[in-house]
Amino acid sequence: MLESDMRSILKCVRCGTCRSVCPIFDVVGWESSSSRGRMLVAHGVSQGLEVDEGVLNSLNMCTTCGICEQLCPSGAAPPKVVENTRHQLVLQGKMTQAQKDIASRANELGNTLGETGERMAWLGESAKDVREKADYLYFAGCLGSYRYPELAKRTFDILKRFGVTVLKDEVCCGSPLLRTGSDPMELISRNLEQIKATGAHTIITGCAGCYTTLKNDYPEDLKVVHVSEFLADRLAEMDLKKLDLKVSYHDPCHLGRCNGVFDAPRDIITSICDLKEMKNIREKSRCCGAGGGVLKGYPELSQELAKRRVGDIPEGVDYLVTSCPLCRTNLKRGCPDVEVLDIIDLMEMAME
Numbered sequence: 001m002l003e004s005d006m007r008s009i010l011k012c013v014r015c016g017t018c019r020s021v022c023p024i025f026d027v028v029g030w031e032s033s034s035s036r037g038r039m040l041v042a043h044g045v046s047q048g049l050e051v052d053e054g055v056l057n058s059l060n061m062c063t064t065c066g067i068c069e070q071l072c073p074s075g076a077a078p079p080k081v082v083e084n085t086r087h088q089l090v091l092q093g094k095m096t097q098a099q100k101d102i103a104s105r106a107n108e109l110g111n112t113l114g115e116t117g118e119r120m121a122w123l124g125e126s127a128k129d130v131r132e133k134a135d136y137l138y139f140a141g142c143l144g145s146y147r148y149p150e151l152a153k154r155t156f157d158i159l160k161r162f163g164v165t166v167l168k169d170e171v172c173c174g175s176p177l178l179r180t181g182s183d184p185m186e187l188i189s190r191n192l193e194q195i196k197a198t199g200a201h202t203i204i205t206g207c208a209g210c211y212t213t214l215k216n217d218y219p220e221d222l223k224v225v226h227v228s229e230f231l232a233d234r235l236a237e238m239d240l241k242k243l244d245l246k247v248s249y250h251d252p253c254h255l256g257r258c259n260g261v262f263d264a265p266r267d268i269i270t271s272i273c274d275l276k277e278m279k280n281i282r283e284k285s286r287c288c289g290a291g292g293g294v295l296k297g298y299p300e301l302s303q304e305l306a307k308r309r310v311g312d313i314p315e316g317v318d319y320l321v322t323s324c325p326l327c328r329t330n331l332k333r334g335c336p337d338v339e340v341l342d343i344i345d346l347m348e349m350a351m352e
Contacts, residue, residue, distance in 0.1 A: 001046035005084050009043045011076040012036065018068035018078065023287045023305050024061050024294075032058040035068035035078040042085040051094045059086055060096055061301065063294045064179055065253040065287035082292075086181030095181065098297030103182035110171035110187070111142040112296075119170060122149030126156055134165035137200035138227075139191075139214065141207040142172050143325035148342070151325070155206055155227060155344050162234065164204060167194045175209035178217060180293040188218060195222070204230050206344065208252035208324035209291070212259055226255060228323050228343055232264035235271055240350040245273040247346065248317045250309070250331060251285035252324035265323045265343050272350040279312035286312060288322075290330035306334025313338060321346055 018035035019025050025034035032041060032054065041058045045051060064079040072078075089095060090103075106112045110119065122145055123130065138159050144152040156166060171191060174184025195203070203218075205211050206227040215224040231238065249269055255261045262282045269275045280286045289295070289305025310331060313320055320335060322328050323343045332340045 001042075001088065002084055005042070005081045006046070008077045008081050009039050011074040012039045012072075012078075013074050015073065017071055017073060021067045021071055021284075023063065023065065023067075023289065023308070024301070026308070027301060027304050028061070033061055035062075038062060038082055039076065039078055042081050045085055045089070051089060051092075056089075056094070056096055059089070060099065060180070060293060060297055062292050063253070063287050063289060063305070064292035066258045067253070067284070067287070070257055070283055083179060083181065087183075088181075090181040096297055098293055099180045099182065102176050102180050102293060102296060106172045106174075106177055106182075106184075106187060110190075111146060112172055112176045113142055113146050115142075115146045117146070119145045120166070120168060122152045123156070123166070124153060126153060126160070129156075129160050130168065131163070131165040131198075133199045134163055135200060136162065136164040136202050136204060136230075137195060137198055138164050138166050139173065139203050139205040139207075139210055140166065140170060141205060141210045141325065142176075143329065144206060145170070147329065148325050151206070151342050151344060154348055158231070158344070158347070159204060159227070162230075165198055165200070167191065167198070169194060173205075173210045173213045174217065175213040176293065178213060179209075179291065184213075184217070192218065206323065206342070207326065208255035209326060211261075212254040215259065226261050226264065226323065228264040228268055229261060231347070232267045235268065238347070238351070240272055240347065243273045243350055245318045246276050246316060247273055247319045247321045247341075248276050248278050248313050249281075250278065250288065250320060250322040250327055251282055252322060252327045253285065253287050253291060255324060256285055257283050265321075268343055268347065269321060272346060276314045276317050278314065288327040288330045289334075290326045295326070295330055302330060303333050306330045308334075310335040310338070319346070
């Protein structure tokens with residue numbers, strides 16, 4: 001175990017603050033499903049605890065949403081301990097089938113979804129607008145490329161007016177592998193080689209998972225911004241009309257709480273329509289339930305988390321807006337009565 005992880009474990013005073021906010025514990029109810037319990041399990045693993053199904057479930061049910069770390073009075077960092085313990089176990093060949101599938105798909109196909117088609121097919125006729133060299137680069141991500149291709153194209157069509165290009169052979173950023181304990185360096189290297197060739201100094205992404213990985217796990221000389229940050233600074237150039245709509249906004253964990261991007265999406269929303277906030281927002285936003293490999297490994301649990309998050313939506317809104325395709329995917333599973341939009345979708349409505 002890393003020394004930093006052991007220090008984090010020793011900081012934990014077992015106060016139980018994390019139990020009151022952990023979305024997994026809220027559903028499962030077992031001590032081992034809470035952040036505090038996972039810290040004890042991780043410590044046990046470092047001391048030779050037998051890694052059985054219960055241990056793997058304890059560690060892999062964590063969405064890495066980070067609310068436990070945000071509120072920990074002792075300064076412990078359970079998500080990082082969980083990720084690093086997962087990695088140590090993966091190195092020993094101790095992992096769930098979901099972890100194996102995520103790693104094999106990413107390394108063999110360049111995406112975690114099992115897709116074999118052309119990743120950049122979403123470009124369509126916009127392929128002619130892809131520049132060889134540019135200061136700004138749009139990173140579409142796996143979900144954008146394969147699950148929301150219209151959104152990816154819509155985003156690029158807005159960004160290209162500002163001289164933004166894309167990677168012609170983009171592969172997974174590596175986030176799913178990092179969260180579930182596998183090594184993403186081959187993927188990172190493939191992307192970095194292409195980024196360097198474009199000469200781009202700033203990477204723009206619309207995915208919270210891509211954002212946190214590109215920002216925190218790629219070289220520090222790359223500037224990374226979320227598409228909402230990039231466009232919020234250019235609202236005066238967008239000519240957006242006001243819409244007679246009421247929307248609510250879901251803060252993605254890895255964009256908001258983990259990286260502090262709260263205001264830019266709200267600036268865009270309030271420039272277009274009325275914002276009615278959810279019950280828990282910003283640093284205290286509740287997880288959608290999809291992150292950390294939980295959607296893949298524990299789909300029923302993930303859907304229950306989404307349903308509970310949807311319960312925070314105020315009455316009388318026309319749409320629920322978010323700024324992460326993974327959050328959008330899971331919130332749609334838990335929210336049959338309110339349509340879930342990406343913030344780019346809302347912007348396009350105001351541009352028509």
